[in-house]
Amino acid sequence: MSAPKKLFIKTYGCQMNVYDSERMAEAMGGQGYVETDRADDADMILLNTCHIREKAAEKVYSELGRLKPLKALKPDLKIGVAGCVAQAEGAEIMRRQPAVDLVVGPQSYHRLPQMEERLSRGETALDTDFPEEDKFDHLKSRPKARRAPAAFLTVQEGCDKFCAFCVVPYTRGAEVSRPAPRVMQEARELVERGVREVTLLGQNVNAYHGHEGGLAGLIRDLAGVDGLERIRYTTSHPNDMDDALIAAHAEVPELMPYLHLPVQSGSDRILKRMNRSHTAESYLRLIERIRAARPDIILSGDFIVGFPEETDADFEATMELVRQVRYGYAYSFKYSTRPGTPAAERPLVDADVADDRLQRLQALITGHQHDIQREMVGREVSVLIERKGREAGQMVGKSEYLHSVHILDCAAQIGDIVRVRVIEAKTNSLASVLV
Ligand code: 5AD
Numbered sequence: 001m002s003a004p005k006k007l008f009i010k011t012y013g014c015q016m017n018v019y020d021s022e023r024m025a026e027a028m029g030g031q032g033y034v035e036t037d038r039a040d041d042a043d044m045i046l047l048n049t050c051h052i053r054e055k056a057a058e059k060v061y062s063e064l065g066r067l068k069p070l071k072a073l074k075p076d077l078k079i080g081v082a083g084c085v086a087q088a089e090g091a092e093i094m095r096r097q098p099a100v101d102l103v104v105g106p107q108s109y110h111r112l113p114q115m116e117e118r119l120s121r122g123e124t125a126l127d128t129d130f131p132e133e134d135k136f137d138h139l140k141s142r143p144k145a146r147r148a149p150a151a152f153l154t155v156q157e158g159c160d161k162f163c164a165f166c167v168v169p170y171t172r173g174a175e176v177s178r179p180a181p182r183v184m185q186e187a188r189e190l191v192e193r194g195v196r197e198v199t200l201l202g203q204n205v206n207a208y209h210g211h212e213g214g215l216a217g218l219i220r221d222l223a224g225v226d227g228l229e230r231i232r233y234t235t236s237h238p239n240d241m242d243d244a245l246i247a248a249h250a251e252v253p254e255l256m257p258y259l260h261l262p263v264q265s266g267s268d269r270i271l272k273r274m275n276r277s278h279t280a281e282s283y284l285r286l287i288e289r290i291r292a293a294r295p296d297i298i299l300s301g302d303f304i305v306g307f308p309e310e311t312d313a314d315f316e317a318t319m320e321l322v323r324q325v326r327y328g329y330a331y332s333f334k335y336s337t338r339p340g341t342p343a344a345e346r347p348l349v350d351a352d353v354a355d356d357r358l359q360r361l362q363a364l365i366t367g368h369q370h371d372i373q374r375e376m377v378g379r380e381v382s383v384l385i386e387r388k389g390r391e392a393g394q395m396v397g398k399s400e401y402l403h404s405v406h407i408l409d410c411a412a413q414i415g416d417i418v419r420v421r422v423i424e425a426k427t428n429s430l431a432s433v434l435v
Pocket residue numbers: 052053165166167262264302303304333334335336337338
């Protein structure tokens with residue numbers, strides 16, 4: 001038997017890409033590939049790319065430039081581009097970087113095995129269709145090897161919201177939900193492989209409609225799966241946070257007290273220009289209802305600063321909203337023009353002004369984040385252990401609130417869930433002891 005071929009995948013961007021990379025590796029397993037973590041060792045290199053901001057997209061071309069010389073050393077090496085840059089730019093990628101043999105979009109990667117056969121005949125392959133068939137039906141069932149105790153599970157893809165700045169509705173297409181029985185099946189397979197926590201993924205996961213009870217119905221069913229102890233979901237849109245989902249936060253113990261709920265701006269004028277179809281006030285009222293259901297919930301958000309025509313007053317409204325919500329985590333980005341989106345035609349905010357706003361917003365958010373971490377000191381939390389720590393006897397995992405927690409003198413194993421008391425807040429993690 002010939003030695004297995006080696007596949008190196010580099011993943012950019014969001015958690016959905018992390019999930020897709022896993023599935024692509026599994027699909028290529030059927031073609032005789034095993035994964036390697038070294039590009040210079042690989043027979044095939046796949047970049048699973050992100051198109052959300054200009055910087056993310058440009059990174060792909062610099063990486064391709066770096067990889068190209070590997071082809072001179074290994075003429076049979078195949079280089080592929082997957083993900084949202086593949087979807088958005090298609091054949092243009094091969095024109096700009098002829099070293100690329102394969103371009104595959106996020107909705108057609110179940111066809112990778114046939115595409116690989118074309119490559120082995122010396123041809124190139126391009127597929128950026130939004131096929132009729134469901135890619136998940138065509139992907140093999142997941143291999144049985146044991147895996148890490150926390151896993152991602154894609155339940156919904158695409159977005160119909162068309163925020164004025166965002167490429168997702170174009171790269172990932174219209175909203176599609178996977179039927180609940182298929183999701184349940186995949187969750188059970190993951191549990192059999194040692195998984196105890198799943199994060200349900202979707203660009204608009206709370207718009208999920210593959211279950212008659214929506215995302216809340218799916219979460220309640222998943223909570224009944226023996227051995228599945230923790231459920232999370234991301235990313236949500238404020239307009240799809242319905243009563244049933246809020247009630248699930250109060251009633252389903254397996255649903256973790258953490259919610260990523262991007263608002264993007266605190267200014268109603270900008271929200272309108274962004275086509276967000278909610279106001280700052282309606283968002284704050286929603287947060288109140290969620291906190292009433294689950295008082296200890298930690299919130300996280302996304303913000304864009306320097307959106308076209310954002311004034312100082314608009315930015316101050318964002319700062320004020322952040323002060324009111326007090327996020328446990330938040331991600332803020334400088335607006336990046338995305339060709340083809342409605343906002344791309346509008347006048348830009350001065351770059352220095354946008355930089356300054358970003359720094360101020362990030363300082364405010366980081367302050368809250370550290371305060372909230374310090375408030376955890378003295379409290380008991382549950383930790384799902386994910387790995388050994390660097391120092392002897394230490395284990396590391398995540399609390400219910402998604403804080404990274406180190407446990408000192410811990411004899412428990414990876415995959416165990418233990419109760420600990422937090423004794424110290426460090427910059428990016430909490431230190432704790434078993435109770
Ligand atoms: N510029 C800057 N940030 C963006 N995001 C989406 N599109 C853009 C853009 N054009 C941010 C939003 C979104 C997150 C995933 O990325 O905040 O919630």
